[in-house]
Amino acid sequence: MEKQQSVVFDIERCKGCELCTAVCPVDIISMSEEINSHGYHYAEVKEQKKCISCGMCATMCPDVVIEVYKEE
Amino acid sequence: MEKQQSVVFDIERCKGCELCTAVCPVDIISMSEEINSHGYHYAEVKEQKKCISCGMCATMCPDVVIEVYKEE
Amino acid sequence: MKKVAGYPDSLTDKQFHYCPGCTHGIIHRLVAEVIDELDLKEKTIGVAPVGCSVLAYEYFDVDMHEASHGRAPAVATGIKRVHPDKFVFTYQGDGDLASIGTAEIVHAANRGELISTVFVNNAIYGMTGGQMAPTSLEGQRTTTSPFGRDVKEAGFPIKMSEMLTELDGSAYIARVSVHDPKHIRKAKKAIKKSFEIQLEGKGFSLVEVLSTCPTNWGMKPLDAIEWLKNNMIKTYPLGDLKTPEGVE
């Protein structure tokens, strides 16, 4: 797990429901072109640095896909 | 059935519960010394003429023992 | 001489099997009188419960269906759906309605099922010999609460009628008592109203009647009447709890 990132997706758990995308206040979550082994287009954040570590996405995610880290 | 009487008890139905006795405003209902075929001391009114045909006793009787008649 | 009180038409002439002073008998008479007054005898189907009034089918001189314990509202639903133009009522005890039959009465009420329920609450299981009912009072001694009902362990006297008012399908819910002639007359009015609610298609209706069980309360009939008056009514206040116009 890349501890440098603010927001980490366990993409194999992601079911591509898009709920996280709708709650991100800075709108940086998008769905990948690729599918995971279950056939789902998973969620990803490309511009990690824009993330404000608000945790909204993790709060909303029904599949406990997301971990969020904050600068201490 | 004696139509002359104001209040008529079907004594074979009476179970001797005494509920009627407590509600008669003129307090004329008493329990007989005799028992009916079920072994109950049944209710009776000895002073029919005192009856005011108020129907309280019949209203209270759980066993539909009592008919009440009123002068027309 | 004019008859001012007597034997209703809608009762068979079979003698009740109830214990001396048991007010089930009064309630039976009231139901029969209302059936007479509303001229329902030839369009009524009654549903008897399992409980002391299981033999209700022997007394009401109408078509009767003896249900399984607690399921009278489901049985009545089946009947009413087949004969929507007929009058259907259930007669149920507190064990029947407030314990084993909880789901059935709640859902019949919630469906606004066009049936009328006469709910005889005597705070005990009469027929089976005096076990605690969900409606038994706090501290009440019964064979299964021999040291008095401990509400912490056995739960609180359940307020079914209040609970049913919360459901959108219930149109009329009332609680009455039969401990004296005045209240008996009120009880009859409530039963009549509840039957009319069905006839008018307004929804589910239920009248809870506080009733005695001298035998299992271990009291003389007159003492039982007093106990009802002095104790039960405190826990179960009387009155219209819900009418088509609103909740009390």
Place this chain on the structure above:
Amino acid sequence: MKKVAGYPDSLTDKQFHYCPGCTHGIIHRLVAEVIDELDLKEKTIGVAPVGCSVLAYEYFDVDMHEASHGRAPAVATGIKRVHPDKFVFTYQGDGDLASIGTAEIVHAANRGELISTVFVNNAIYGMTGGQMAPTSLEGQRTTTSPFGRDVKEAGFPIKMSEMLTELDGSAYIARVSVHDPKHIRKAKKAIKKSFEIQLEGKGFSLVEVLSTCPTNWGMKPLDAIEWLKNNMIKTYPLGDLKTPEGVE
């Protein structure tokens, strides 16, 4: 970097079997987080229902008991009576709790049984493929109400939580939703409060969580969230319905 959101300790690492976007998953996480926060993991016994969350026993990393359909409160009662010092919760759907299990939840509440119930109301039978639930909304199309729920025939959306407030044994009843992060946080608070109520021995507690079923509602997950927000909350208003201090 400090972790501000992540995987709760009280969840196994087994992936949920729920459909994409099904909010059962959110509710699972909240329950696990509360178990973590109250340090209950080693004293909890959870009861799973029959419904989509039947496999809850695979997810909560605590002792679990899979109940029969609707009877989780009875199963939980059995467990709690044996282990009064342990924490016992049930997790139940609306078919489970508000339909087949009506009697069990009513009486657990009335007994003031010291258990906490998480009641997931998604207005449908998810697991069996989308039949009408007692909580389905008026006009809602389901496989068993294909022309929309007709309240005259099928009854009204049932207000279980409101109904349960009428019982003396219920100490805390709340309704929450998980349609956005703000409400999710509120939901968690309510769940935590309900768990604490049990720990404090105050009585029965229940949190009704409005939840989605994108699959059987026939909607995309995001649309389902919207539908919940715009339709369900109207019928099922949110808030604390009953607290130990009083009824709302």
Place this chain on the structure above:
Amino acid sequence: MKEEIILAGFGGQGIMLMGKLISYAGMKEGKEVSWMPSYGPEMRGGTANCTVIVSDKLIPSPMTTQPDSIIVMNLPSFDKFLPQVKSGGTVFLNSTLIEEDVKRDDIKVIKIPANEIANQLGNSKIANMVMLGSYIENKDVIKLKTVKNSLESVLSARNQDLIDLNLKALEKGKEYK
């Protein structure tokens, strides 16, 4: 020795207690015993009856269709059980409430005005003890002494003051043979 008894009467006449006393005494005297109540859906306040068997050997059926004795305290019970009594058996009847004549000559009949006596003793509830006294006296099944001792075990504590009265009733009953 094997004695099969049916005891019957109105509910409230203390039939069951009477049966229990016989069983209890039998047990105390080292016999095999069984006590079987009718628990049918008889009309409330209607009749009650029980079957008691006292035997030297293990008791196969705890029911009987041919009792050695019947103790009957009201008319319906008399009508119902009289025909069942074994030839050579005994009928103990409460003659206060049963005025009928016994139309069988193959059995012994003992008439006890039990309610009358009980009322004389000041408590109509102990008519059963009068009957029991006569039974004990006439049949060599259990001893009066054992029954007296048993009374204390069977009657609940708060009825202890009734015991004296009961003993009196038992003694009175002995007079009817």
Place this chain on the structure above:
Amino acid sequence: MKEEIILAGFGGQGIMLMGKLISYAGMKEGKEVSWMPSYGPEMRGGTANCTVIVSDKLIPSPMTTQPDSIIVMNLPSFDKFLPQVKSGGTVFLNSTLIEEDVKRDDIKVIKIPANEIANQLGNSKIANMVMLGSYIENKDVIKLKTVKNSLESVLSARNQDLIDLNLKALEKGKEYK
């Protein structure tokens, strides 16, 4: 003639419909048919499969453990059903999602890049029809004409506009042999 087919893939790939079309056409052509879905507790969004049998005679078991053909549209299905295919049977595989090689030489393998073609036709949902087109062409079980007619009966009315697209997909599938 008796043909046993297993059709399998992800939920949402139109597996069940494909099977129904074959059955329906078979029935129309006067054959005995059966269609049996898996209804197991597969993970939601997981795999779906059904068994179709078309025969001249009454069909005994509607299940098969040795299918004559399998039509597999994703990798898990390919892995699961490939070993079951009867020797001499045929595998129709969706080569867009199944890149694996078939390691059996006793069966015929037909690779159809079904998703690719479907996407080219503008709707990924009709990959199943591409597979079906190939199946019809390669196996002498049902006629394309019947399937075309059947489409109208099987697709619900509001999908009527999809029919054209489906027909195109069927035609495209025919090209893979």
Place this chain on the structure above:
Amino acid sequence: MGKKTLMKGNEAIAEAAIRAGCRYFFGYPITPQSELPAYLARKFPEVGGTFLQAESEVAASNMVYGAAGAGARVLTSSSSPGISLKAEGISYIAGAELPAVIINIMRGGPGLGTIQPSQADYFQATKGMAHGDFYLTVLAPSSVQEAVDLTMDAFDIADKYRNPVLIVGDGIIGQMMEPVEFKDPIDPDDLPKKEWATDGAKGRERNIINSLALDPHDLEDHNLKLKAKYDRMKEEEVRYEELYTEDADIIIVAYGTTARIATSAIEMARKDGYKVGLIRPITLFPFPSDIINETADRVENFLTVEMSLGQMVEDVKLAVSGKKPVHFYGRTGGVVPSPEEIVEEIEKIGGER
């Protein structure tokens, strides 16, 4: 007879019920029978039928009890655990002598089990459904067409005997699509009036629907009356199918889907020279004991195949009555036996060829 349509078993049963004049359904959702109520919910409005989803199986069972008592042709359907919950009500329905049709699309048990095909409710269906001495007529179709035909018959049998009829299938029967033809529909208004039903005692003596008897002798009389009905069913209603029995020396006894799989197995085994035949009970109660007993005189072995740990095999043994060995092969928990497995059993019995 109409034209052939391709239909799922569950839906076909529902359509058959409509055609049998059934207009009342009370049930509670459960897999794998869900398409049945869903079909009725869609179709009943067209024919004025009443579809009601009950709050539970217990309630559904008692709604059926009420509706049947009120004189209607009424249907309920469920799957294994749901049937267990309906049991008390079914005992009342049988006790009160009411006609009703009950469907059990069986799944693996005990407990929650699986939703896969099973026949492990045989004992429940034919013997111990609930307390007391009563039997249901139990029908076991092995194809969608037969499910349709038996459903229509079921309502007639129920009315004829005033007894509930249970149709047992499994997920294969329920979920499978096969071509079916339907008989012409019956108009419920054309059915004979049930004089005993509760519909308001207008111009007649009142009717009472009841299963209580205060006096045990009355109940015994009633139970003997029930027994007379069951005996009559044994005379008049036994149904079974024989296949390849003429020359057989091994007889497989199997019902429902298992019978079809067994048929495949028999066809395979015959190719290898095993003379195997099939007796397929169509009525599980009354059980076709006589034919099995007679057949026992001329065959060498019986093999009962079930999706259970061994239930119907007891009835087969009772019928064979020690004349010949009765073997058993069963799969359980939702596992469906394959023809190959059955062939192996045949080989074990018949010896290697």
Place this chain on the structure above:
Amino acid sequence: MGKKTLMKGNEAIAEAAIRAGCRYFFGYPITPQSELPAYLARKFPEVGGTFLQAESEVAASNMVYGAAGAGARVLTSSSSPGISLKAEGISYIAGAELPAVIINIMRGGPGLGTIQPSQADYFQATKGMAHGDFYLTVLAPSSVQEAVDLTMDAFDIADKYRNPVLIVGDGIIGQMMEPVEFKDPIDPDDLPKKEWATDGAKGRERNIINSLALDPHDLEDHNLKLKAKYDRMKEEEVRYEELYTEDADIIIVAYGTTARIATSAIEMARKDGYKVGLIRPITLFPFPSDIINETADRVENFLTVEMSLGQMVEDVKLAVSGKKPVHFYGRTGGVVPSPEEIVEEIEKIGGER
């Protein structure tokens, strides 16, 4: 062993449960078993037991399910219709492999029936209790003393096999008073800890109580494991009593109260020269088939006597397997057969003497 006391069967069973270390009772009132819960309600407080009157039999059954899963020795009791309602829950308890003791004081059925003695729940008890492949251990006492002894054993058997044990009696067993002696009480704290129970996963892997299996093969494995238990019961738990069998040429098979009545009948018939013996099954499941089968080699006739239309007689026939005729005599609906009636049946079989 203590001194003899005179006790009602229902109360004696309750006392025996307490002495077996049972501290949890969940039940719902029903006649004729009412004295059992009433006794516990009175006595449990003295030993710290929990008596809870459930809202229904369905709830009671599931409370037992919960408490058994939580590791307790737990009891429930009911009578026929109530047992029918408990059936689904019992299937779960058996499926989840939990120990529990269930009492059925049977009454006449079907439906509401009567409250008089009956044995018409034999099928339900031994075979078709509910959906799925499972059995209960079924014990049938014929005296109050035996009811006491079997109740204490029942808890041990339940724990040994992790399987529910059902004790069947009838109103005679339940209502009758007979002298009884009790074994010394067991302290529940001395019982071995149930490692599989749910009591909060402290310092161990978590425990799961469950009857669901997603994969039918897993469920099949589970069911085969259950079957292995049942087979072991057949090896280790069969109990019966023989009386006058050495020289008998007619064997009566009867259980519970009926066996006692049959004993009276046998004693009467022997006086008339009929060589009649009794085999009394004490375990109805596992059924004492072997002894019956062996006995069939040396006697001429079997007569099964039941208070039913004929249920156990099927197990007798299965055991006899056609070797000798199996006759049946039954009373039903709450009617108790008299010894005289049974003697008549013996005469019919044995010929006038």
